[in-house]
Amino acid sequence: MKLTADQIAQLEEETVLFCQEMIQIPSVNYGEGKGDERLIAEYVAGKLSEVGIVAELIESAPNRVNVVAKIAGSDITRPGLVLHGHLDVVPADASDWSLDPFSGEIKDGFIWGRGAVDMKDMDAMLLASVRMWQRVGYKPPRNILLIFFADEEASGTYGSRWLVKNRPELFKGFTEAISEVGGFSVTITGDHRLYLIESAQKGIQWLKLSAKGTAGHGSFINTDNAVTKISNAVSRIGSYEWPQVPTKTNKLLFKKIADLTGDTFDPANFKNLLKHLGSAAKMIGATLTNTANPTMLEAGYKANVIPQSASAVVDGRFLPGHESELVETITKLAG
The missing domain is CATH 3.30.70.360 (Alpha-Beta Plaits)
Structure with a gap:
């Protein structure tokens, strides 16, 4: 998929904005079943709906909400790919922060806030990317299952575990998955660049x-x-x-x-x-x-x-x- 300079700029701007706006929605997971992803799940589903992507909100327990959407690929005979993130964050004590942890403020060229790294940043990247796909009419080479899970920061009881157990049909035909940290690059001594792949x-x-x-x-x-x-x-x-x-x-x-x-x-x-x-x-x-x-x-x-x-x-x-x-x-x- 080739994008124009204006489209690339729009993609970048949306990614930053979405990350900020999601940080401003406190989706704190306190553990032991205490959490609330409803508002942020509705936010994500709304952004998908704006470009014609139909999303299902799946509530596994009161206010423990997952977002699921399917995007058709150009070759449905190929195994499908799951792209997934999680919507919850760990608690933040504001007294330990120099900035409001739920402000999403930009300072020194960085977005600050709980979830800026884990993982509302990647949620924003996924969201902005699939919206751009829709705008330019791009079809991925295989079917995509897009999921934003609840309850990753505790046990997955109301997120990935619940969906696999109670909605196994969602994953039929999907054989691989990509999410946070699975691979990244690092420059080591001698200016050698390594591309690390997580094996377990x-x-x-x-x-x-x-x-x-x-x-x-x-x-x-x-x-x-x-x-x-x-x-x-x-x-x-x-x-x-x-x-x-x-x-x-x-x-x-x-x-x-x-x-x-x-x-x-x-x-x-x-x-x-x-x-x-x-x-x-x-x-x-x-x-x-x-x-x-x-x-x-x-x-x-x-x-x-x-x-x-x-x-x-x-x-x-x-x-x-x-x-x-x-x-x-x-x-x-x-x-």
Whole structure:
């Protein structure tokens, strides 16, 4: 599909505008079934309708709304492609931000707000792109199933999982899917440009730790303090240095990085090559090991009262095939 300069400019302008407007619709997913994508789902369906794309709003639970649309391809004998995004975002504490997290404000050449990266930016790109297809009469070479899911940030219970279980007919004839992060490019040392392709994802294991102790007044000596117990467990887990797990994918990737940069390839230690990846080092580095980060703490109700219980939540991520290792290690560290 070839576009004129004016059409390219319109595509870019719409993408920016849509991203800003979607950020301004707080579609916060608080987890445990608490979320609301209705308004943003209606916004997306409305933008599709403006150019003649019929969208179905599918409510899997009160206000948990998914948007689904089909776009016919030029060759219906080819397997179909799913293009999908998600409409929900994680919570944002405005006091932690220098700008309103739901403003979508442009500053220093960037759009700021919750969802600007994950993933209302790509939602806007998808939306603007298919609208341009309609305007210029472009037909993709295969059928397209366009989906904007609810509930991605928690468990997918009211989004992708629900649709696959309750509306399997939607996916008939569609064999591949593209969404966020599946591939991107990065320039490494020596000005070599690599095009990275995601081969798998880490699994999620969210764990809640609970400690019991003896309640009492804060002025007394207490050697059975639940807060102390949970704090020590959280400290051990958060400070633990997970060993490298050399997956087949990462062996190939880091061998190539070593070859291109002239650096030493050590199959027992890929971390020394991360320096060549620039801003992508943080993300790629997380693919070398299991990870476990304490994210939530809860205890007590008054400053001078030692509580009887305390709890913490740990966000565990495991490499494919290494879930048992993650759980066993966290269990041991928790004590």
